[in-house]
Amino acid sequence: MYVLGLNAYHADASACLLQNGQLVAAAEEERFRRIKHWAGFPSQSIQYCLAQAKISLHDVQHIALNSDSSVNRWAKVAYAIRQRPSWRLVWEKLQTRKRRESITSRLRKIDSGNDFPGQIHQVEHHLAHLASCYYCSPFMQAICVSVDGFGDFSSGAVGFGNGNKITINQRILFPHSLGVFYQAITQFLGFHSYGDEYKVMGLASYGAPQFADEMNKLVGLDTTGEYRLNLSYFRHHKHEIGYEWIDAEPQVSVLYSNQLESLLGDAREEHAQITQRHQDIAASAQCVYEKALFHLLNTVHSETPSESITLAGGCTMNSVANGKIKRSTPFQNVYVQPAAGDAGGALGAALVVSTDIEKTAKPSHMDHAYWGPSFSNAVTKNVIEQYDDKIQLASCKYELIEDETELLTRTASKIEDGKVIGWFQGRMEWGSRALGNRSILCDPRRDDMQKILNEKIKRRESFRPFAPSILREHVSDWFETDDDVPFMMKVYTIRQEKQRMVPAVTHVDGTGRLQTVYRHTNQRFFDLINCFFQSTGIPMLLNTSFNENEPIVCRPQEALECFLRTKMDVLVMQDFYIERQA
Helix, strand or coil: EEEEEEEECCCCEEEEECCCCEEEHHHHHHHHHCCCEEHHHHCCCCCCCHHHHHCCCHHHEEECCCCCCCHHHHHHHHHHHHHHHCCCHHHHHHHHHHHHHHHHHHHHCCCCCCCCCCCECCCHHHHHHHHHHHHCCCCEEEEEEEEEEECCCCEEEEEEEECEEEEEEEEEEECCHHHHHHHHHHHHHHCCCCCCCHHCCCCCCCCCCCCCCHHEEEECCCCCEEEEEEHHCCCCCCCCCCEEEEEECECCCCCCCCHHHHHCCCCCCCCCCCCHHHHHHHHHHHHHHHHHHHHHHHHHHHHCCCCCEEECCHHHHHHHHHHCCCHCCCEEEECCCCCCCCCCHHHHHHHHHHHHHHCCCCCCCCCCCCCCCCCCHHHHHHHHHHHHHHHCCCEEEEEEEHHHHHHHHHEEEEEEEECCEEECCCEEEEEEECCEEEEEEEECCCHHHHHHHHHHHHCCCCCCCCCEEEEEHHHHHCCCCCCCCCCCCCCEEECHHHHCCEEEEEEEECCCCCCCCCCCCCHHHHHHHHHHHHHHCCCEEEEEEEECCCCCCCHHHHHHHHHHCCCCEEEEEEEEEECCCC
């Protein structure tokens, strides 16, 4: 029995495929289209999932969409009567709904000759989020929380997972949203691209919450645990915001009102210098976000005591806040799946259909994120040969190294020498993090490595940190935690006495967004780190995504093109070793 899950006509469009309740394949459309956060119909992701399972659309029994326009219908009607929103805003909502309902005609175009004979199910946006985290978690019972911008007229939901059943107990309705709050501040600070909130999270570490009193005026908290926006500082509830979800990178117009500038001063222009004031505003926004999140979680726990919680929704990509949950709330077991944002809604919708309609058991724990395409040595060789002229022109040489020990030893030695390595292996990661299969790897001991990567490879803001990928058994020796963090979804403090040893992965506040690496989930990556450890005594590598201001590379040709146009020193693709000559 196959269930195809879709996040369609929304940012981070994606598809996944379940077989008898277990995940077979999952990918985001941006990786194939090469446009960040691509929004629209995920036709290439669907084609990949079907090809991975070696089936056609005709073999699929159910399609699950992570949106149900019938949810919260009366709340929508009451709001429209009360607030009289812009007719353009209403029109855009209706058009998006129409596109989602026309999905059958789009399916015919991607698998010609194979009509879809099954059922299409609409799954509430936040139920899909809750399912994406709870059903993939190791827990048989847990509180489930979803926090994001908006979906199906709500910005958050709280539920309880028990076995293969999830019950929603609470929804936070439009127009109140922590996602809108954080995105508005992101825009105010001059970061206008969709998904730039992580920049504010990184910038916050350089500031102090000097504007916390002002920021508290934007978000109020009530006894139910819910957050309430002071709407005088925002525009989304009355004006046409201009969300664009049609086959392109998402575009969102300004969410904050003029009153926010009266409160905080002038907004930063996009390319203006970042000052201490901007850093302090970022720190204040992060502080208020955490305050609201922990208020919600503590209230939920007081009503339904549990040691375990699962989190999803775009806001739960805030790894700094996630790393503080254990010390700021009673929850001791925290699970966040690798595609916690809207891409993961495809998986959640499919899991709802599988467990509810088909009565499958709770799926097995997702302990790795390698659900995307892979490429054999034969395919990789063919790509390299096609680029032979460009490789020679760039003074690079390549060879096939089939002895894995030699391949790993040589690569680890180059990392130890300070070289920048492009690492392309196995199946592509599901979610926004590079977790050792589509990664750029470096020596974490070099205090100049962050500058080298930011200026010569990544071409991004200097304040953004790089992550440490560490062998699981060494976590507690290096971090003030012994937590499992396989998906880079939590930030923890690096032990003070260790920080000077790994400056390239130690953020300005002494933290690192760690990834715990296990041999049973990624043998080659684990063995590479271990090889470096045996030589240096450092059981980690600097790991950042294999890209250059673009989506993470998916196919060998994208990896090779990125390698050739940047200053990377070595590219390891499967068993092929390509090195730039001095």
